[in-house]
Amino acid sequence: MELIDWSPFGRVVAILAASSGAGATSTAVAIADALQLAGRSVLLVDAGDPVRSGLGRAARADGPRRDGPGPAAGIRFSRRARAILARLDVAECAAEPVMFPPPPYWHPGGARGVDVTVVDIGHDPWRLATDPTLGPGQWLRVGSPSPIPALVVRPTVPALAHAEQVLARLEPWVRTAAVTPPTQLLVVGARRWPKGVAGTAGRRTSVLLPDAVFFPPERDVANHGITADVTPAALRSPAEQLLRSWHMLQPPTRRLALRWPRIVRGRVSDPDTG
Numbered sequence: 001m002e003l004i005d006w007s008p009f010g011r012v013v014a015i016l017a018a019s020s021g022a023g024a025t026s027t028a029v030a031i032a033d034a035l036q037l038a039g040r041s042v043l044l045v046d047a048g049d050p051v052r053s054g055l056g057r058a059a060r061a062d063g064p065r066r067d068g069p070g071p072a073a074g075i076r077f078s079r080r081a082r083a084i085l086a087r088l089d090v091a092e093c094a095a096e097p098v099m100f101p102p103p104p105y106w107h108p109g110g111a112r113g114v115d116v117t118v119v120d121i122g123h124d125p126w127r128l129a130t131d132p133t134l135g136p137g138q139w140l141r142v143g144s145p146s147p148i149p150a151l152v153v154r155p156t157v158p159a160l161a162h163a164e165q166v167l168a169r170l171e172p173w174v175r176t177a178a179v180t181p182p183t184q185l186l187v188v189g190a191r192r193w194p195k196g197v198a199g200t201a202g203r204r205t206s207v208l209l210p211d212a213v214f215f216p217p218e219r220d221v222a223n224h225g226i227t228a229d230v231t232p233a234a235l236r237s238p239a240e241q242l243l244r245s246w247h248m249l250q251p252p253t254r255r256l257a258l259r260w261p262r263i264v265r266g267r268v269s270d271p272d273t274g
Contacts, residue, residue: 004143008107009043009117011248012147014139016121016182018163023188024152025054027215028120029226030235031243032083037236038249040115042083045106047136048122050090055120059085060228068101075101077108080228084108100135116248132170132179140170140179148246151182151208155190157200164202171204184242185212213242 006012013031017024025046032044046055059078067074076089086106107114121136132140140149151166153159163185173179185208187193198209215238221231230236243249 004103004138004141006103006143006145006147008114009103010041010113010115011145011246012117012119012139013246014119014121014147014149015186016140016149016151016166018151018153018159018166022152022154022159022162023186023215024122025120025226026218026221026231026235027150027152027186027188027239028118029055029058030215030231030239032080032116032118033231034236034239034243035116035118035248036081036083037230038240040248041112043106043108043114043117044080044083044085045117045119045139046085046087047100047119047139048088049124050088052122053087054226055085055087058226058228065089066105068105069099073099073101075106081230084114100138103138132173137179140173142177142180147180148184149180149182150184150186150242152186152188155187155194155197155214157197160197160201160205163205167202167204183208185209186215186242187212188215189217190214191216211245213238213245215239 013028015024015028015031029044032042036042044055044058046053046058048054050056059080061078062076063078065074065076072091074089076087078085078087086108088101106117119136119139121139124136130137132138140147151163153163167182170179170181174181185205191214193212201209216234218232218234221235240249244251
């Protein structure tokens with residue numbers, strides 16, 4: 001299978017949920033926010049079903065739309081502070097089959113390049129693993145530089161069972177060098193494994209347990225979802241830890257003041273210009 005040239009997207013971080021409600025969206029946004037607050041150029045991709053998207057309120061206003069391979073499905077580009085948010089936009093009454101736009105359609109273009117692309121793949125791993133050459137699974141395709149897929153789970157026995165099933169579904173495609181397998185486990189809603197949970201992991205998931213990164217419970221995000229406001233520091237902290245382990249962020253040498261655009265008289269102000 002042909003290798004994908006991912007260089008226009010910088011490094012691709014693909015966030016895959018083991019099950020519905022695992023927390024892939026909040027972790028993807030926390031990673032994207034940590035990157036842009038560190039001065040990186042970020043593209044945040046929402047490749048999931050728009051009806052079930054958790055990023056519908058992640059930008060203060062919708063931006064322009066670009067058609068995909070057919071007009072039924074396109075890409076909606078918006079701004080989340082300095083990051084670009086690209087969301088799947090599907091016509092309500094499509095007169096033709098909806099074709100998922102391949103990755104090149106998601107690139108925003110422009111003079112400034114993209115350092116990191118963070119992809120919220122969505123929470124339908126069964127459809128994803130049916131054929132990675134179609135649909136959101138294209139973001140897992142083997143290429144250069146190699147994508148970094150991460151698998152998100154809740155800290156429960158059923159969640160680990162779901163994770164094992166997802167890895168098993170992807171395994172045939174991994175063996176044929178079609179997709180890059182998840183090598184990082186992200187655990188949402190806990191600071192450590194509850195007693196007796198980690199020991200239930202299957203053979204595929206258990207390999208990922210030693211390096212699992214925990215995202216603690218965050219009540220405001222749980223209650224209100226992702227909004228245009230910056231994600232809480234409690235979520236960005238493990239995201240920064242993760243990015244340092246991937247050599248995408250340098251270890252902190254001094255504490256920086258984190259600034260975020262705010263609404264001033266109905267417009268978004270830039271933190272550097274007011």
